[in-house]
Amino acid sequence: MPSPGEHGPARQRLSRRLFLRSSALTTAGAAITEAASALVGQAEAADDGASGPGPVTITMKINGVARTLRAEPRMTLAEALRGPLGLTGTKIACNRGACSACTVWLDGAPVCSCMMLAIEVGARSVMTIEGLAGGGELHAVQAAFIEHDALQCGFCTPGMVMSCAALLERTPDPTAEDVEAAIAGHLCRCGTYPHVVAATLAAAKARKA
Amino acid sequence: MMAAGEITRTETFPSGIASVGLGTIERQVPADEPPPLPANAALTLIGKPVPRQNGRAKVTGATRFTVDVSLPGMLHGRILRANLPHARIRAIDVSAAARDPGVRAVLLVARPDDPAAAVVRYVGAPVAAVAAVSMAVADEALALIRVDYEPLPFVADMDAAREPNAPPVHDAASAPQGHPSGYPAAADLPLDGNVRGPATERRGDAALGFAQADMVVEGEYRTQVQTHCCMEPHAIVADWRTDGLTVHMSTQYTAGVRHELAEVFGLPLSRVRVVVDGMGGGFGSKSTLGNHGRIAVALSRQAQAPVRIVLDRQEEQTDAGNRPGTWQRLRVGARRDGSLTAISLQSYGTAGLTVGAGMGNVAQALYACPNFESAQHDVFINAGPGCAMRAPGNVPGAFGLEQTIDELAERLGVDPLALRDRIDPSPVRREERRIGAARIGWQHRHAPGADPDPVKRGLGVAQALWGANVQINSSCEVRVMRDGSVEVLSSVQDIGTGIGTVLAQVVGEVLGLRPEQIIVRIGDTEFPAGPPSYGSRTTASLTPPARTAAWQVLQLLFRESALRLNVAAADLIARDGRIVVRNEPSRGMSFAEAAAGLRTDRISAVAARSDDYGGFRRRMGDAALAHQDLGGVQFAEVAVDTETGIVRVERVVAVQDCGRPMNPLLLESQVQGGVLMGLSYALFENRILDQPTGRMVNANLEQYKLAGPRETPAIDVVVLENYQANSATDAYGIAEPANIATAPAIANAVYNATGARLRALPMTPAAVLAALGKVAARGLP
Numbered sequence: 001m002p003s004p005g006e007h008g009p010a011r012q013r014l015s016r017r018l019f020l021r022s023s024a025l026t027t028a029g030a031a032i033t034e035a036a037s038a039l040v041g042q043a044e045a046a047d048d049g050a051s052g053p054g055p056v057t058i059t060m061k062i063n064g065v066a067r068t069l070r071a072e073p074r075m076t077l078a079e080a081l082r083g084p085l086g087l088t089g090t091k092i093a094c095n096r097g098a099c100s101a102c103t104v105w106l107d108g109a110p111v112c113s114c115m116m117l118a119i120e121v122g123a124r125s126v127m128t129i130e131g132l133a134g135g136g137e138l139h140a141v142q143a144a145f146i147e148h149d150a151l152q153c154g155f156c157t158p159g160m161v162m163s164c165a166a167l168l169e170r171t172p173d174p175t176a177e178d179v180e181a182a183i184a185g186h187l188c189r190c191g192t193y194p195h196v197v198a199a200t201l202a203a204a205k206a207r208k209a
Numbered sequence: 210m211m212a213a214g215e216i217t218r219t220e221t222f223p224s225g226i227a228s229v230g231l232g233t234i235e236r237q238v239p240a241d242e243p244p245p246l247p248a249n250a251a252l253t254l255i256g257k258p259v260p261r262q263n264g265r266a267k268v269t270g271a272t273r274f275t276v277d278v279s280l281p282g283m284l285h286g287r288i289l290r291a292n293l294p295h296a297r298i299r300a301i302d303v304s305a306a307a308r309d310p311g312v313r314a315v316l317l318v319a320r321p322d323d324p325a326a327a328v329v330r331y332v333g334a335p336v337a338a339v340a341a342v343s344m345a346v347a348d349e350a351l352a353l354i355r356v357d358y359e360p361l362p363f364v365a366d367m368d369a370a371r372e373p374n375a376p377p378v379h380d381a382a383s384a385p386q387g388h389p390s391g392y393p394a395a396a397d398l399p400l401d402g403n404v405r406g407p408a409t410e411r412r413g414d415a416a417l418g419f420a421q422a423d424m425v426v427e428g429e430y431r432t433q434v435q436t437h438c439c440m441e442p443h444a445i446v447a448d449w450r451t452d453g454l455t456v457h458m459s460t461q462y463t464a465g466v467r468h469e470l471a472e473v474f475g476l477p478l479s480r481v482r483v484v485v486d487g488m489g490g491g492f493g494s495k496s497t498l499g500n501h502g503r504i505a506v507a508l509s510r511q512a513q514a515p516v517r518i519v520l521d522r523q524e525e526q527t528d529a530g531n532r533p534g535t536w537q538r539l540r541v542g543a544r545r546d547g548s549l550t551a552i553s554l555q556s557y558g559t560a561g562l563t564v565g566a567g568m569g570n571v572a573q574a575l576y577a578c579p580n581f582e583s584a585q586h587d588v589f590i591n592a593g594p595g596c597a598m599r600a601p602g603n604v605p606g607a608f609g610l611e612q613t614i615d616e617l618a619e620r621l622g623v624d625p626l627a628l629r630d631r632i633d634p635s636p637v638r639r640e641e642r643r644i645g646a647a648r649i650g651w652q653h654r655h656a657p658g659a660d661p662d663p664v665k666r667g668l669g670v671a672q673a674l675w676g677a678n679v680q681i682n683s684s685c686e687v688r689v690m691r692d693g694s695v696e697v698l699s700s701v702q703d704i705g706t707g708i709g710t711v712l713a714q715v716v717g718e719v720l721g722l723r724p725e726q727i728i729v730r731i732g733d734t735e736f737p738a739g740p741p742s743y744g745s746r747t748t749a750s751l752t753p754p755a756r757t758a759a760w761q762v763l764q765l766l767f768r769e770s771a772l773r774l775n776v777a778a779a780d781l782i783a784r785d786g787r788i789v790v791r792n793e794p795s796r797g798m799s800f801a802e803a804a805a806g807l808r809t810d811r812i813s814a815v816a817a818r819s820d821d822y823g824g825f826r827r828r829m830g831d832a833a834l835a836h837q838d839l840g841g842v843q844f845a846e847v848a849v850d851t852e853t854g855i856v857r858v859e860r861v862v863a864v865q866d867c868g869r870p871m872n873p874l875l876l877e878s879q880v881q882g883g884v885l886m887g888l889s890y891a892l893f894e895n896r897i898l899d900q901p902t903g904r905m906v907n908a909n910l911e912q913y914k915l916a917g918p919r920e921t922p923a924i925d926v927v928v929l930e931n932y933q934a935n936s937a938t939d940a941y942g943i944a945e946p947a948n949i950a951t952a953p954a955i956a957n958a959v960y961n962a963t964g965a966r967l968r969a970l971p972m973t974p975a976a977v978l979a980a981l982g983k984v985a986a987r988g989l990p
Binding site: 072074082087088089090091092093094095096098099101128129130132133138142145146147149151152153154155156157158161179180183184185186187188189190191192193194195196197 | 260261263264265266267268269270271272273274276277345437438439440441442487488489490492521522704705706707874875877878879881882883884885886909910911915917918919921923924
């Protein structure tokens with residue numbers, strides 16, 4: 001199950017609840033300042049190092065491209081992707097980390113984008129479902145999902161694909177149990193789990209061939 | 210049954226169950242419909258595992274769901290909801306909210322000045338709404354609205370609501386009269402306190418039947434409230450313009466919502482357009498316009514701008530419908546030879562403040578029994594409205610009936626399958642029992658509780674019955690363009706079952722083209738009116754007119770091609786992308802060449818659903834019920850840890866009938882989904898209302914527990930091939946029937962494992978331990 005800030009530097013981890021306490025604002029500011037000199041990971045801060053409550057400029061690397069947006073610091077990464085950035089492939093279904101529909105990659109690791117703020121991303125690179133198919137060619141997991149009908153309504157599918165594709169990046173030869181563990185935090189009301197497992201195992205096989 | 214005077218011809222169709230052996234049957238067919246479709250084995254696309262057409266869009270995130278629709282100048286709507294389960298609203302002050310510069314419209318839903326609209330009856334009932342420039346501004350505006358509530362006595366438990374001195378949920382004026390959903394659909398029933406009913410049914414003489422019985426098995430069963438939990442929340446983008454209303458909506462019925470909008474807002478149908486592309490699940494809860502739909506349109510009209518409303522998960526759980534909770538008492542009388550003499554069903558169910566909590570028709574119709582009586586009641590409580598959910602009625606109904614039948618088998622000392630062979634008249638389910646028993650290894654089933662291990666294993670079976678529904682008001686257009694491209698158009702929406710892919714298979718089969726050559730354009734009321742995606746009727750309603758329209762347009766193409774080939778049009782066939790002479794296949798031209806010779810840029814045919822060739826059992830307005838029912842049988846293998854009470858379902862074999870299977874790949878997905886929803890209902894899901902406050906305490910997706918990948922058993926799906934010669938495709942639906950037998954099959958398997966019968970859902974570890982006598986049955990459902 002993806003968790004917020006997984007694999008990120010400890011000082012950049014920031015829960016939504018923590019952030020919403022005003023005392024945490026300087027923590028966020030510090031995290032951002034650290035990355036401020038880089039091309040990406042920028043967010044403007046007031047002289048006292050605090051951001052917000054008004055809109056701030058945030059720059060982050062998404063699907064290999066540096067993108068800049070103006071957003072209030074309270075905006076989650078999922079909201080930023082779906083709103084100002086126009087990347088609506090990432091879905092919000094529960095908005096509190098219970099269903100994993102909003103899963104994206106942060107430096108290659110799956111995270112729930114509804115559970116972190118856009119300004120937390122910093123210098124890390126974000127990969128969304130829109131970026132997974134490189135040059136129009138589907139990722140092996142995406143192709144296998146179609147072939148094995150590992151989707152029905154398709155709403156949980158982008159998140160499910162991101163978690164299964166991440167699994168193959170770190171475990172090229174997974175067992176069915178590995179796939180179940182990788183999607184354990186995902187909810188699918190259509191009941192696609194059996195086909196998701198079959199598709200991901202088939203994708204692993206196809207990649208080796 | 211053909212309409213009087215209609216021109217018909219006689220045709221010979223395949224008939225029967227393929228694995229048993231096919232025969233033929235003659236039918237009268239309307240003259241403008243295509244010749245009979247042979248059995249699937251002789252077809253190219255129909256009945257084949259064609260991958261879904263919109264799969265690429267779905268796996269790349271390109272599918273546009275309603276929550277993804279963003280229009281220029283669009284506002285964001287939010288709804289203020291009642292925080293008391295029963296209250297009279299004395300005043301609502303929206304002045305501060307209206308002054309907010311980001312707020313563009315404010316709407317009162319409850320109206321203090323109108324006695325009929327001043328009372329809220331559940332936590333989560335809409336009170337007021339705003340449209341603002343962002344969600345955040347809208348939320349802030351809601352916080353500025355002041356509501357003066359006069360709390361009223363309330364009741365949030367069905368048993369308490371039945372007490373004579375229980376606080377009344379409704380007054381005479383507010384009590385709903387008809388059944389918005391569920392079964393039976395009786396109106397004009399008496400209201401006594403919070404109890405509406407009974408709705409009664411009678412066949413033969415139940416008292417006489419029980420007197421003739423050698424034994425009577427009796428049991429009481431209880432089921433919880435289940436919520437739909439669509440992954441895509443209910444969502445709408447309403448765009449009110451002076452020249453008409455366009456609504457993007459996550460809906461199971463674009464054509465039906467168009468009617469509702471026209472009626473509610475006084476618009477001609479021609480000025481209302483409903484559009485849906487991606488549709489993220491419905492399961493019954495997105496069948497109508499709903500509170501949020503009316504509110505969004507009213508806000509858009511007021512603000513003169515598009516308004517989007519997306520429910521949050523708490524709203525989903527409290528004001529988007531649910532499967533009603535039920536209690537039933539079943540009595541079944543039988544002779545020593547197993548034949549049933551009488552069935553009696555008494556039930557009370559609650560759909561919150563509304564009606565529709567009946568037990569379906571399994572007790573009436575699943576088994577041969579000359580004498581039947583039922584008395585069913587709706588009980589009002591101060592909780593959110595129920596609505597149809599995947600096989601409404603029959604799901605809780607089968608949970609009781611199929612355990613009762615198993616108890617009867619044990620009393621008779623016969624195998625549960627042998628008893629069903631004796632009393633079930635359906636040849637479909639007989640074949641399904643045979644197939645399923647072999648796959649699950651039924652012969653290895655042991656006596657109840659005989660497993661010596663503390664983790665006890667067991668096998669169980671249960672059966673399903675569901676009506677084969679057809680929407681008469683279903684139509685479809687097929688177009689051929691001069692460049693050879695083909696379109697199929699209907700307002701039907703793809704809820705996730707893949708109807709678009711099935712339409713491409715059907716049209717491609719007729720035209721001799723590959724499915725990817727057929728462009729499917731659906732989910733828009735600008736196209737011919739399609740059926741709803743509920744009642745498992747989409748495929749049954751729309752594939753016959755799609756095949757007919759494709760066949761008709763092909764006749765037009767043949768007519769023009771025949772002149773060029775110098776043959777009779779009747780001698781032409783379409784095959785492998787070519788139009789060729791039937792007995793001389795080398796003579797012909799490609800489909801594209803044929804189309805290039807058309808006199809006009811486009812030829813087209815529109816066809817509507819005709820009546821089933823064998824007639825309907827019943828016709829209800831636009832809907833009808835086919836003669837045959839859809840039969841299903843499911844087997845479950847469980848492991849019950851008698852020390853922790855945890856039930857693990859290890860394997861399910863689901864054998865299901867849907868007439869002619871159109872696409873085994875998509876059907877397998879749907880059956881797996883039905884089984885998982887049934888398993889989740891059996892073991893985990895439960896809406897919990899806090900009795901002192903009337904609030905749902907688990908209005909989310911982490912404490913409202915759904916089955917996930919870790920709880921998913923191996924699911925072995927077998928779809929029967931059953932031909933009844935009833936339409937141009939002879940296909941029916943599968944989504945609901947696949948959801949009925951799972952919970953009772955698991956319960957019967959738990960009994961077989963442990964010797965303890967669980968008569969209430971969900972079968973939690975605490976409930977299992979209580980049934981085993983290891984803990985007290987305290988506070989269990």
